[in-house]
Amino acid sequence: MAKTPYEVIGVKPDASPDDIRKAYRKLAKELHPDLNPGKPEAEARFKTVTAAYDLLSDADKRARYDRGEIDESGAERPRYSYRPHAEGAQGWKYGPQGEVNAEDLEDILSMFGGGMGGARRGRGPRGEPFAMPGGDRLYVLTVDFVEATAGAKKRLSLSPDSWLDVTIPSGIEEGQVLRLKGKGDPGIGGGVDGDALIEVHVASHPYFRRDGDNILVELPVSLAEAVLGGRVPVPTVTGPVSMTIPKGSDSGAQLRLRGKGIHRRGHAEGDQIVTLKVVIGDVNDAELAAFLETWAQTHPSDPRRGMTTP
């Protein structure tokens, strides 16, 4: 997120022109390139600060920025329009509460056949019943990572007293669309009902990642656990399990928990792949440092031996 010009200068959004000038002069003195020769970072900041001041010191530009008409670089922000959204696939969401489109539309259709005996139901040009399939409706649903891997039942509220029950299949992927037959707009004059299309978004997880049907997780282990090995608890999408760390495991070593990944119908079971990350812990541990100093003298090694210098 780009900083606002107010943040760049270090003033509040309601600062007076005088405050802005003072704050700018203070920064300019600190950062001026002639006073900071050979410091490119000061020069870069000076440019940012000057650009922010150019915008804020011009009352007209400042007002336009505050109204959101221009961005922090002074460029015009594209004018948004609500219409394409309202008329797009998601626009129904803000339709009149509890609407039933079929009836309104049948009223309109009955106007077409209005001269033919005042038919209440839709009629075609020659008076035959006018059948029309219902439209599809698009819904958006966000599930969390674990729900997406294991599958879940979700209830999508349409209005305070109506909902759709949606079964999320295990292993669903970000952006996948589920189709619920006949849950869209009702058909008219005997036409088939439309479908509900549910676009599923998967929220990211603090430590699980996904690679196909495998789950990836980075597991911090202590220096002692890495060198001596041992059993440690590991989180999986179905709950914690115990895993053995082999003696002498390096940082970056990968261990596989078979069958702990995603199980999709008709696919081989995925695994969880655990990548070890050795964490030293207290880096100021004097005892450890003293031990390593003596130990290093008798155990010379070069882990970068294989790297050739260009």
Added chain:
Amino acid sequence: MIGFDELLVRLRGLERRELTRWVENRWVLPERHAESWVFHEVDVARVELIVEIRRDFAIDDEAMGLVLSLLDQVYDLRRQMRRLCDAVATQPPKVREAIRHALPHKVNDG
């Protein structure tokens, strides 16, 4: 899709309690997810619309409810009309021609 706080950052000057009230009034219908709100594109566009109507036309809270309800009805009619046009477009040329002839050219003609 973006969260509540991100939306506040994007719309400089919009206060937290205002956006909260708009959601409570059901002027904006973000998706409830994990104890917070997720705004999809249509919701963000709607918040921007409310901000603009309020600023440019000095519409207060009470009138805003009415304005939004009228706007929603217009868009609903337009959606219905679109469906009807789509249905007409799938008719054979003869039928489309007949409909075109049957339409009055001006309101006065009818």
